[in-house]
Amino acid sequence: MGTTLMVQGTTSDAGKSVLVAGLARVLHRRGLSVVPFKPQNMALNSAVTADGGEIGRAQALQAAACGLDPHTDMNPVLLKPSSDQGAQVIIHGRPAAELDARAYHDYKPVALEAVLASHRRLTAQYAHVLVEGAGSPAEINLRAGDIANMGFAEAVDCPVILVADIDRGGVFAHLVGTLALLSETERTRVQGFVINRFRGDIGLLQPGLDWLEQETGKPVLGVIPYLHGLYLDAEDALPREAMPSTPADALKVVVPALPRISNHTDFDPLRLHPAVDLRFVGPGEALQPADLVVLPGSKSVRADLAWLREQGWEEALQRHVRYGGKVLGICGGFQMLGHAVYDPDGVEGQSGSTPGLGWLDIETRLAPEKHLERVRGDRVLDREARVEGYEIHAGVTTGPGLGRPLLQLEHGADGARNADDAVAGTYVHGVFDTSDAAEALLQWAGMRSGMEKGEDLATARERGLERLADSLEEHLDMNCILTLLQAEPKEPVA
Template sequence: MINKHSATLMIQGTTSDAGKSLLVAGFCRCLVKKGYKVAPFKPQNMALNSAVTADGKEIGRAQALQAQAANLAPHSDMNPVLLKPSSDTGAQVIIHGEAITDMQAKAYHDYKKVAMQAVLDSHARLTSEYEVIMVEGAGSPAEINLREGDIANMGFAEAVDCPVIIVADIDKGGVFAQLVGTLELLSPSEQNRVVGFVINKFRGDIKLLKSGLDWLEARTNKPVLGVLPYLMDLQLAEEDAIQAQQAIDPDDVRLRIAVPVFSRISNHTDFDMLRNHPQVELIFVRQGSAIPACDLIILPGSKSVRADLKLLKDLNWHTDMAKHLRYGGKLLGICGGYQMLGKSISDPTGVEGEIGTSEGLGYLNIDTVLTPQKQLTQNQGQLLLTAPNNVLADIQGYQIHVGQTIKSTSQPSFAKLDSGEFEGCVSNDNQIAGSYLHGLFDSPCALQQILAWAGAETELLQDYHQQQEAELERLAQACLAHLDWQKIEDFILPQLKQNNQRAQND
């Protein structure tokens, strides 16, 4: 039976990075302000940035942010299918928050019917609890080669019979070609369910755009529902792309941090608070570049740890790291980066690809064995990393990894969790540290303590959740001011009325 309080509205984009994730987050916050009970939903996500739900499941990081925008705790039904690329043609398939297998692209194409049922099951459960389901598409609905069996864009919209808004990024150029071209490549039934357009990231005088908007509406017979301005330095968690821009005062930089970018870097949102810190210069080191002189090198997480360890050595980054340590610099590894710092990484069953053992960097007295079972936990505790300021700092974070790491009892631990577990480890000379905790910089005191360990006294910042709240409010205010909410609610209210009538008839 259809829930009488349910309406679904979908945001699709002309391209990847058109603004779908942010627009869904903005809609969620705006609809909450308008009194709706709303939940975010992305049928299928492909990303290496993920989050752990309270019930120990895994979803895309963007959906966790959208849940925050809706004042909800993240739930696995908000992203029923998550694909985490492990190669150019393969990915780990996560259904309802649990990894089920690795598949090549062709095999997954055949699996889509099963995945679609998982998508519809999750959507049905959400419609039983929430008035409005705000859905985010993936990539573009006009990818001709991906249309057969589509579960991420129009295939889903057709299955649940929901209206679609298409968003385009004007900052990239060619916005009218993007919108008209996308619409033209849709089938007649898909074109009919497109109820309007949103143009994102506009800079300049809106009056100069009006003639183009009038032409677009006349050409497509679809309304432009709003033009969102370019929000300078909007600091919201990215779905997948690494955001490297910083707004810092060079005269007040107290610490320089370098992060080598692996081919399968995961959860790079770990570094958002460092990138936003006014006294930290954060450098993402691209492949082909040497690691520059800095105070701290951080090895990030990786979806393919042994392959990225080989890449690190092939690029001679290990030589740069050795020089860095000789000059007294600090070195920190997170998750896969932590595993790389040890003596060995073994994959006896081919969890991440080829069976075998890789020699680690040898900086920590640990050995890791990759296992099929993924660790998915939220943790909090106390940071044990010692620094000149001798501050005791609470720490919280989450673990997403495969593998069991055995460490020597002679090495200090990085943190003590509330569960009583001693997590991570630190070298005996206090120069090198490693931890499985993602999000370890999100707690203000822990961030300040780690930066002090790396060599600098810095200001105490607000925590990550508060920072994201402020940016979500900024996004929501822009959406409220620049979108036509009377028209948008016209796409929602008739669904609620229609479903109410259906429910009464049932």
Template sequence: MLTPLDALMVQGTTSDAGKSVLVAGLCRVLARRGIKVAPFKPQNMALNSAVTSDGGEIGRAQAVQAQACNVEPTVHMNPVLLKPNSDTGAQVILQGKALSNMEATGYHDYKKVAMNTVMDSFKRLTDDFESVMIEGAGSPAEINLRENDIANMGFAEEADVPVIIVADIDRGGVFAHLYGTLELLSESEQNRVKGFVINRFRGDIALLQSGLDWLEDKTGKPVIGVLPYLHGFNLEAEDAITSEQVSGSHIKLNVVVPVLTRISNHTDFDTLRLNPDINLRYVGKGEPLNNADLIIIPGTKSVRADLEYLKSQGWDKDIQRHIRLGGKVIGICGGYQILGNMIDDPDGVEGSPGSSSGLGYLDIDTVLTQQKILTKSSGTLTLNGNSQTVDGYEIHVGLTQVKTESPVMLNSGTPDGAVSQCNQIFGTYLHGLFDSSEALNLICEWAGAKDIAEIDHQELKEIGINRIADAIEKYMDLSLLWPELNFERK
């Protein structure tokens, strides 16, 4: 078995137990010690993805973890990415490139082949780095998913890596979660578990001690640490929408985002959510799009299906009324396509072949294509005659014919997006549009708000990563994992 310093896998009792955050924190702890470390997630299912410098696509959590390691993300940090496009199917992306759409039963059999890709990427990382911190997916104790598993213990057994298991005490039932998860593992899998971590604890640790003693006695495994509930550390979510709002004394701009069924890359809006001058509100099923200065239609993995969903919610009528009353609208990626005249999917790239009439606010037509565009992009955003530089990335299928002015001129010399003749609506393929304070201020002025607070999004992520690492060093007994590094509890 590899040592915990060579490679360590963090598995969880449930989804959202804290695996992504714990891995990011462990990566930063090792990077602080001068260890050349990389993150790794064998299989990820998420609609929030990032474009890597080697021209591929990985889950956003692994891009954040790479930042924690102070290294550039590569496709090998997340060799299998599943992007759901229906309740039973997903697009399968191997080492950054889309392979095909598969139904769940077909992919279950395909995992035997995908394991080769996973192990190839893992070997590349172990060859290039001193240490690899690995994130599992969901829970290792899902009985129906254990056959051909490549995400949790199936990978751990194949790669022969040690494991720690994390549970979220805020959900309740933490001892049952940890004890039950361990009991459902095979003997060899249990043997590779080095201990437990309890996450999101509030209160007096003395009140928890009897439970910790019981768990260690019953399992023979140590509780490596109990991490506190950290509020507002502001790391990009792997998939779940984070709606926690930073409130200011005076709101200058009200922004509404409809939650589409396959909403993707909603991390675009974190900079809005974290700005004290902006009130960002996500609107779900059955709610109206109202009380907004600006409506943003987000990206989606299934653009035609979500266009129909948008109409079924009556949001098309809400948008029409909003525009009539002078409100502004932005479409990002799939939302940009939805604002156009026509979306044509002749090859059934995102579902059944066919065409759909868009909302008709932008004079564009889009044809969905098999080839996905994955690129980091920079350029100039121009609104109301004023310009600012923008940096971001494109990640979409579809070629769009634009018959009107474009708001963005990429540094490549290619125009991007479209602006309506009334100047109330624009769309773009560029994710990350709001990350720059200068570009955000330009957009807010266009939407009717001036002098928006400047927020450094990258600095906020750095602060969040360091807060997690600080908590890990203070509340986890890292000598149980890495005795050779001579850690002392803070």
């Protein structure tokens, strides 16, 4: 049976996902058999797995770090929020229930069975399992029945590393306070600390590190520097770090940050593109002048469409198109561009229908069965271009507009365009991920010829993973990590 090491954090976004991804790549480079695992994830950024299910995007990234295809056992419980109090519960890659927070609390014993079954399968196949916790283990109100942090660690009897983000401030309070709120057996389980996103002179931090070790009796296993410009797929939150500046004549792309925006990693290639100025526009902001407006995916299409109208953005979009701008919809955004979205079964909330924006001659009926598929193709608009992505949607779209598709995929045509090619939509997430597809779409949107091209997202991801692994090799006590995993101290493979 494989050994297990868990990374927990003092807060959300402390660096758990990144640390697991980096450690996974370090171990993979050393020729060790390693697999990622997150018992329970709450995120609207998801990925389609090799076995046809849905997991958190972060676990797909971590799988890539291990040189593996993503699998539903890597994230057996995924919660996709549909409101402030409710979420779709996905078990082993498939929707199982729509529950509010109190009902999910009662459902946890069922979820725990799925978690432990997946963990058993992974430990039977791989020598080492790297586990990512969720949020903080010190949420007192969530301790009973916990399956995401110490509840899981206690169930499988694994050691824990605690990571904190010094860039947020209060790192020593976060670490000591978290320990203080754990039970005695849980405190014993914590084997050391990692401090993330440090900038400055490490010598000035050393007195604090010495105090922390003396106060807690636990070692600091490493201080990871702030890696400016590091690209890795985001687990859920919109990007915090600004990307490098773009030229004055860069193509301007605006994305409305819908309340239930999903899979915003679709826009990572545009954030990284040297000739694209990408902006997310939030509530209360005016829709800025742009060459291209992209309506993103949404967990609740009708509710987000109503919200978009409340912001006054429908009129702004009409002006945008009238004056020559382009509009692209992805998944839920594609559905919004049609004549109507019908939800007779209440798949995304209260049953009913909502008029669409009306630019595409299509309509969509939401259905309980979710469509999950990894796709590839060879045409975008009317030119040859490699496409690789995935579909995650509950809608069935029909109408004459599908006769002018946006993409040609291996399984057939996808998407739609209006008569004057000003508005288009697709169900494919990751439509910008290959440089071929991105350039075809950006030139359609008005990018002038001769501008610097972007690169495939997979290339940027690999560069980020290698850079992260190099940093961990330099700044972490890898001998201690390997000891906790009961792994041989192999050197990296050249």
